[in-house]
Amino acid sequence: MSSLTTAIEDVPEDWAGHGGRGLTSTIVATEVDPTCHPLGPNNKLVIAPGLLSGTPAANSGRLSVGAKSPLTGTIKEANAGGTAAQLLARCGCKALIIEGQPRDNGWYSISLSPSGITIEPEYALVGKGNFTTVESLEKRFDGKRGIITIGPAGEMKMAAANISVKDPDGKLRSAGRGGLGAVMGSKKVKFIAFAPQDGKVEISAPDAFKAANKAFAKALTSHPISQGLGQYGTNVLVNIINESGGLPTKNFTLGQFEGHEKISGEAMYDIIQARGGKPKHGCHPGCVIQCSQIYNDADKHYKTSGFEYESIWAMGADCCVEDLDAIAEADSLMDDLGLDSIETSVAMGVAMEAGVLQFGDGEGMCRILRDDVAQGTGLGRIIGGGAGLVGKSFGVTRVPVVKNQAIPAYDPRAIKGIGITYATSTMGADHTMGYSIATNILNVGGSVDPLSKEGQVELSRNLQIATAAIDSTGMCLFIAFAALDDEACLPALIDLINARFGLSLTGDDVVNLGKYILKTEKAFNEKAGFTREDDRLPEFFHTESLPPHNVVWDYQGEEIDSFWDF
C-alpha cells in the first residue's frame, strides 16, 4: 500500500503445506517484526483460505485473517464464513498479503481475479456501514463477487474492529476478534473484492475425495450437537451454561442470569418461527450443520443473522439485558459498524460497572453504538477500544480480559478447562482456541468435571492443538464435535486433504501441524515481549467467588505453565 503496487509471487516451498491459520501465522511470524506497532506500516494483514477451501468438501468455507493484533499485541488469527474463502481459492490464490500504508492518507479498494490484482482509490463508501457497503458493491459489481470489508470502526482504527465477509445472502460474517479491522483500516483498505470464478480447485484424486466427503458429511450431520446447532443455533447454550452455573452475569459477578429463558435459543427459535425468519441457515455454501439463522424484527423485516450465543450472552447475561430484540438491534449495529460483538459487549458490561449506563439498559447500549461509537466521540472510542480500554479509562478493577482481549461466555471459575484456554491461548482470551466446553459441559470427547482442576490442562492442550490444525483446513470449528466422538470423522478429513493434494498424511501429521502452529505463534509473542506472566487470569477471578458454586480460579502459575510441556 505504500507504493500502491501489487505483485503475484509463487508460494515458497516451505509454505506449500500450509493453509488458513497455519499459513497466516507462518507468514506473520516470518515477515512481521514482533515489536512493530500493529497499526503502523510494518504490520502485515494476511488473508488465506484453508487447505480445503474452494473444494466441495463439506463445511470448508472458512477464511483466515492474520496480523499482529492492535488489541492484544500478540499474533492473531480470526476466521469467518461467507463466500470469500472459496472464491479466493478458486482464483488460485493461496494468501493475500497487504503491507505498508498509503503515503497520501487516501482510501483504497483491492480487486482480485484470476487475471490479476489491482488497487483503486475509493471515495464513495468511506464512512459507510458494512450493510450499505456490501449492498452498494452488489450493485457496482456482479452480485456474485466475494467481498471483504471494514466498517466505520475499522476506519477509525478501533481495537474492537472486525473484518466482515459477505455471505451467500449478501449479509455479513465476521473475522471478529483481535481488532483486525483496525489493521485493515490502518492500511486504508475499505474493501477487497474477488471476481467470480467458474474454475474449480484441482483435486488430485477425485473419487477418493468424493468418498471421503460423503463419510465426512455423514459424521457431521449425524452428531446430536450438530443437530441441536441446526435447530437452535449456538444460542442453544444459554440454558445449558446457565444450568452449569458458569454463565457470566452482570460483568462476571454471578454465574447464572435470572432472565436466561428470555434470551435462550429456545425463545429465539419461537420468535424466528413466529416472524417468518429462518432458524436454520448456512454461513457459507457447502455447510451441512447450518447453525446460523435469520432473525427478523417484529415487522418481519431482516434484523440479523449469525446471531451467536457468545454475542447474545455478552449483551444479555453479562449486561443483564433480557430483551432479545434490543440485543438483535445492538448486534446488527455492531455488524454494520464492524465491531466484534463479544469484545464490544463485554466492554459495555464494564462500562455499566463504571456507571456509564445501567445494567439492563439495552436501549442505552444501542444509543451508545449509534451516537458515540458511530460518531467517534470520546466515549465511542473507549467502547470501541474494547473491555480493557474501558477498564483503564474508568479505573474499573473487574475487567474480564486476558492479554487485553475480552473473556467470552463461559466463566473460568465454574468451567475450569476453558480458563486454561483463556490463559494460555496465543491470542488472548478466546473460547474457540480450545473449546473445553465440549468435554466439560457437553460430554463430547468424554467428560471432565468442570469444577475440578483434574485433567483440564491436558484437555485444553489437546483441544488447542487440534483446533490449530482444523483452523488450517478451512473447516468450520463445529466439525470438532463429530471429530471427538465419531471414529469415522477425523480419518475422513485426513482422506479429504490427501485426496486434494495427493498426499498420505496420518493423524500424527495433523497433531504435529497443530503443535507447530502453536509453537510458531508462541515464539512470535515471546519476541514481542510476552512471558508466562501474561498467561494469567485477572486478579478478581482469584479473589471473588462466583455463585452459585462459590468457586474461585485456584490455579498456580506453574500449573498453567505446564500447558506448554509438549
Next chain:
Amino acid sequence: MSSLTTAIEDVPEDWAGHGGRGLTSTIVATEVDPTCHPLGPNNKLVIAPGLLSGTPAANSGRLSVGAKSPLTGTIKEANAGGTAAQLLARCGCKALIIEGQPRDNGWYSISLSPSGITIEPEYALVGKGNFTTVESLEKRFDGKRGIITIGPAGEMKMAAANISVKDPDGKLRSAGRGGLGAVMGSKKVKFIAFAPQDGKVEISAPDAFKAANKAFAKALTSHPISQGLGQYGTNVLVNIINESGGLPTKNFTLGQFEGHEKISGEAMYDIIQARGGKPKHGCHPGCVIQCSQIYNDADKHYKTSGFEYESIWAMGADCCVEDLDAIAEADSLMDDLGLDSIETSVAMGVAMEAGVLQFGDGEGMCRILRDDVAQGTGLGRIIGGGAGLVGKSFGVTRVPVVKNQAIPAYDPRAIKGIGITYATSTMGADHTMGYSIATNILNVGGSVDPLSKEGQVELSRNLQIATAAIDSTGMCLFIAFAALDDEACLPALIDLINARFGLSLTGDDVVNLGKYILKTEKAFNEKAGFTREDDRLPEFFHTESLPPHNVVWDYQGEEIDSFWDF
C-alpha cells in the same frame, strides 16, 4: 481502609536505614503482590519523608510516594516538595502505609499527629479541586497543618492523576508521575493532614551536622546551574534544549520549536517581573536553590507556581502553543484537577495528532480540561488516562511513551543518554530517574556528546544509581549538579546523614544503596511480568529521523540491556 482502622507499628530493623524512595520501594516490593490490580485493595500507597527530612539540612524537604502504578504497571516512586515531608518526619513517622479499600464506597480523610492517627468520613470536599480543598482545610484546621490531597482526577482514578502537597504558601506541589493520585483515589482518601509539631527530629551529632550543612549549602548555592535555576527556574532550559535540537516539537516530529523564545525562561522572567510575581521561590522551607516562582496573570493575580520546564515544553513546543498565559492557565487547571502536567500535556499532543484539536490551540487545551476532564466525559477520561491511552483510543502510532508513561522534554534521538534512562528506568520514561542532560548538554559532571552512542549507558547507569540514593535522603534532585561538580558536596551530604544517625557511611555505601534500590525495583517489575522487551523506545524513534540533526534512535536491544550489568 477496608476496616477503617489504624495501627502504629515499630520500624522493622531491616528498614531502619531506609528513607524516601528507598523506603517506599522496599515496602512496596515486600508487601504488594506485583501482579495485583493497581487500583484494587491489594495495592498499597506508601508515603515517606527522606532520611534527612525534618532536619535543618538544606533542600531536604522532599516527600516520596510509592505504590504499584496504574499508568505503567511497574513499581513507582514520585516525590514532591511542600511542607508534608518535614511535618511527617517531625511527627515521628517514618512511613504512612495506606492499604485496603472502604467497603462502603464512601470518602475519607486521614489525620496524623504525634498523638495518633485517625480516619474520618469526608463529604464537603469530595469533587472539589485541589486549590479549594487546600484553602478550605486551611480554614477548617490550623493553617500550619501539612496537607496531602487528590483532585477530581484522582477521585475519578485517572491514570495521569497526581498527588498534591501543600507548599509554604498554601499552594500546591505535585508527586506527579505514574498515576499515584488514582491509587489514593482507589483507597477513597481525599486528603491526609499532618498536625503541626514543634518537636524536632533527633540529631545524633548536632555540631557535626551544623558544619556539614554549612558546607553542603555553600556547594549548592555556589554552583552556576543553581544560580540559573534561581533566576529563570527550570524553564531556563527551553532555549538551551531548543539550541541542542532535542526539544521535542509537534508530538515529537521536530527537534526545534519556532516559538521557543516566547515560552522561554527568559520571557517568563520578564512577564513575572512586569506583573509583580516572584521569579525566585522555594517549594519547601530550607531550600537554598529556589527554582520555583510565582507567575501572575495579566491582572497581577496569582496563576501558578512550580511552573516547570517540562510542563511548559509539553504544552508549548510539543503542542505548538506559543502563548505562555494559555500554558499557565492549563498548568493551573491541571494542578487544580490533580493531573500530572507532563503526562496530560503529552496526551494533548497525541490528541492533536489524532485531530481532536489543532496543534497550537492553547484555548482548546484549557477547554478540554474544563469541559471534559473535569466533567469526566469520554474524551476527558481518555486525556486523563495519559498519552498511551490517547494513542490506543485514536489508533495513533506516534505515541511517545515507555512502559506507557509519557516521554518528557528531551528527545532521545538527539540526546541519547536520556534515551537510555527512558528505556531502562524502573518506572517508565522519566527524566528525573537519571538526568543525563546534565552531562550531555549542560557539561555538568564532564561532557558526553549527546549525538553519539559512546558512554551513554555508563552515564545513565551512574546517574540512576546516584539518583536512587539521593531520592532516599529527602533531598531535592537539584543537589546533583553540585554533587557532580563540587568535590565538597557529596562528602558534606554523607556527613549530614552520619551526623543525623550517628553512623559512619562512606561514598561506597551510598552507591550500594542506589544499586540496591534499582535492583529491588527491577525485581518487582520482573515479577509483574516486565522483561527486557519493555526496556525499549517506541518504534517510531527508530524509523523517523528528527530534524535538525536528522538522527534516529539507533540502539540495539543488547546495548540497552547492558545497562543492568552491575
